[in-house]
Amino acid sequence: MSIKVRIPTPLQKLTNNQGEVEVKGNNVKEVLEALEADFKGFRERLYDDQGQLRRFVNIYVNDEDIRFLEGEKTAVKKGDELSIVPAIAGGN
Amino acid sequence: MLKIDNQLLQEIYAECRRAWPEEACGIVVGQVGSHLVATQVIPVRNLQNELHQSDPKRYPRDAKTAYVIDPKEIERIAREARDKGEAIVSMFHSHPEHDVYFSREDQDMAAPWGEPLFPHMSYLVVSVTAGEIKGASEFYWDLESKKYVERKIS
Ligand SMILES: [Zn+2]
Numbered sequence: 001m002s003i004k005v006r007i008p009t010p011l012q013k014l015t016n017n018q019g020e021v022e023v024k025g026n027n028v029k030e031v032l033e034a035l036e037a038d039f040k041g042f043r044e045r046l047y048d049d050q051g052q053l054r055r056f057v058n059i060y061v062n063d064e065d066i067r068f069l070e071g072e073k074t075a076v077k078k079g080d081e082l083s084i085v086p087a088i089a090g091g092n
Numbered sequence: 093m094l095k096i097d098n099q100l101l102q103e104i105y106a107e108c109r110r111a112w113p114e115e116a117c118g119i120v121v122g123q124v125g126s127h128l129v130a131t132q133v134i135p136v137r138n139l140q141n142e143l144h145q146s147d148p149k150r151y152p153r154d155a156k157t158a159y160v161i162d163p164k165e166i167e168r169i170a171r172e173a174r175d176k177g178e179a180i181v182s183m184f185h186s187h188p189e190h191d192v193y194f195s196r197e198d199q200d201m202a203a204p205w206g207e208p209l210f211p212h213m214s215y216l217v218v219s220v221t222a223g224e225i226k227g228a229s230e231f232y233w234d235l236e237s238k239k240y241v242e243r244k245i246s
Binding site for chain 1: 115150151153156158159160161163164166183185187188194195197200201202204205208210215231239
């Protein structure tokens with residue numbers, strides 16, 4: 001299943017400056033693995049040492065945050081769009 | 093560097109006082125030219141408490157010490173600004189009971205992969221102690237030193 005992935009600007013150097021790429025996968029995890037396979041460098045930027053998605057990395061399938069769906073197990077199908085959206089956050 | 097008049101600053105301060113003892117956050121819209129000129133202050137909701145309650149292990153901080161903004165909210169504000177020929181020029185947040193500084197957390201979130209998410213945009217940090225404004229600074233990305241540097245506002 002070919003899925004469109006929107007890449008945030010700071011990571012576009014991994015995709016030859018493409019803001020949108022297509023990779024294969026049936027769920028979010030597979031899509032992100034395929035992204036790493038096709039364009040090296042995503043895994044270390046998206047995941048921490050424990051294999052968890054980094055706290056500041058939000059993943060949307062179409063317009064839904066996967067935290068409110070089934071996380072990385074969220075299924076995707078042809079025509080879906082997955083977006084990698086860095087959190088806008090901070091603290092003291 | 094951002095040009096912002098006193099009236100808009102007062103709008104930011106009012107929101108920071110209102111949110112105290114929690115962190116306030118919001119967007120500054122303006123014109124982008126040789127300078128960034130602020131034209132509008134838009135307070136937005138701090139979602140940190142919701143994240144903290146739903147997953148305290150992943151989000152150990154609550155809204156007293158952290159803020160997070162819904163990316164969809166930012167997208168909407170950016171789109172509306174673009175329609176007026178403007179852009180998001182800054183984001184503000186407050187530090188309740190803490191001084192003005194660009195914390196480790198602020199830096200990590202502004203440049204999560206070592207480079208700023210928004211190189212042309214600055215961050216305004218406001219200190220609020222006992223409900224009163226104690227100071228404010230702008231932090232902007234310096235292309236030469238490749239880090240955020242401080243400009244005191246008050
Ligand atoms: Zn801060």
